[in-house]
Amino acid sequence: MNKLLLLFFLPILGYTQEVAVLKYTGGGDWYANPTSLPNLVAYCNQNINTSLTPKVSVVDVGSAEIVNYPLVHMTGHGNVIFSENDVQNLKNYLTSGGFLHVDDNYGMDEFIRREIKKVFPNTALVEIPLDHLLFKEPFAFPNGLPKIHEHDNKRPQAFGIFIEGRLVILYTLECDLGDGWENAEVHNDPIQIREKALKMGANIINYVFKN
Numbered sequence: 001m002n003k004l005l006l007l008f009f010l011p012i013l014g015y016t017q018e019v020a021v022l023k024y025t026g027g028g029d030w031y032a033n034p035t036s037l038p039n040l041v042a043y044c045n046q047n048i049n050t051s052l053t054p055k056v057s058v059v060d061v062g063s064a065e066i067v068n069y070p071l072v073h074m075t076g077h078g079n080v081i082f083s084e085n086d087v088q089n090l091k092n093y094l095t096s097g098g099f100l101h102v103d104d105n106y107g108m109d110e111f112i113r114r115e116i117k118k119v120f121p122n123t124a125l126v127e128i129p130l131d132h133l134l135f136k137e138p139f140a141f142p143n144g145l146p147k148i149h150e151h152d153n154k155r156p157q158a159f160g161i162f163i164e165g166r167l168v169i170l171y172t173l174e175c176d177l178g179d180g181w182e183n184a185e186v187h188n189d190p191i192q193i194r195e196k197a198l199k200m201g202a203n204i205i206n207y208v209f210k211n
Contacts (some may be wrong), residue, residue, distance in 0.1 A: 006168065017050070017209065020066075021025040022074040022100070026081030030074070032105050037073050040201040043181075043208035048138055048202050050209065062086040071099045071208045075178045077107040082115045089144040091119050094161075099208045102171045103178045106151050113129070116169060125159040125171060134158065134207050136172070139199040146196040148189070149176035170204065177201055 021037055023030050036205065038057045044050040052203055059066050062085045066072060068144075094100060102112055109198060116125060135141040145156035156175035160167045178195020189197075 016053045018053045018057060018069050019071045019073065019205075020059040020069040022072045023058050023060045023083065024074065024080050024086070024110065026074075026079040028076035028078035028080050028108055028111065029105075032075050032077060033178040033182050035186065036075075036178040037185065040181045040205070043130060043198045044202050044205045048206055050205060052205070062088070062089050066090075066093045066098065070097070071101065071205070073178075074100060074102045074112075074124045075105045075108075077105050078111070080108060080111040080115050082118055085159050087115075087118045091170075094119070095163055098168070100169045101204055102169065103176070104171070104173045105176060105178060106149075108171070109173060110169065116171070120161055121165075123161055123163065125161060125169075128151055128158040128160045128167070128170070132167075133211065134167075134203055137203060137210075138206055139203055141200060141203070144171060145175045145177075146180075146193075146200055147175060148180040148197050149187070151176075161170075167207070 019037065019041065038054065041052045041054060041056060045052055057069065059069060059072060061082060066089065102110065113125065130142065130144050135144055145158050147156050151174060154174045154184065157173045159171040161169035177197050177200055180189060180194050181201055184194060
């Protein structure tokens with residue numbers, strides 16, 4: 001069993017798991033929403049019985065250390081560029097059991113689609129159907145992704161890359177989940193909106209660690 005697949009069994013053995021923010025090049029602000037993932041981790045530990053390490057790490061897309069994190073979260077507003085090494089490293093990680101959540105913070109859509117195509121040139125991003133487990137457990141979202149922030153007055157969409165039936169990339173667009181995970185004072189979102197974002201985030205965490 002390789003190192004990454006072994007990590008998925010650590011909670012059973014009583015160990016904590018770690019998630020990380022993905023650092024990338026190209027000029028986009030990979031460091032946007034610094035409080036979002038730590039807040040999501042805290043929410044999950046308190047509400048869905050996870051044992052995630054409270055400290056969220058940063059991992060470079062081309063780093064061998066990416067295998068230490070069953071889930072990496074990527075966000076930003078602008079350009080993204082994956083080098084040849086980044087592409088191969090990310091592909092190896094995802095096909096060996098890893099999971100990437102990309103949350104467009106507004107402005108990265110055209111760039112991240114291009115870079116995902118480099119990683120999986122023969123596999124298309126497809127919209128995830130409403131009957132997928134992502135929208136069912138542990139919180140029900142019968143209408144799919146919640147709308148956290150308005151940008152272009154478009155509906156929120158969840159896209160995915162599936163490899164041999166397994167979801168390996170989740171791309172959330174026109175939604176801004178990460179903004180909803182941030183500290184309340186950052187965007188002054190109503191508690192109901194933040195709760196929706198955190199619950200949807202908990203569904204993502206739940207899916208990754210149970211499937």
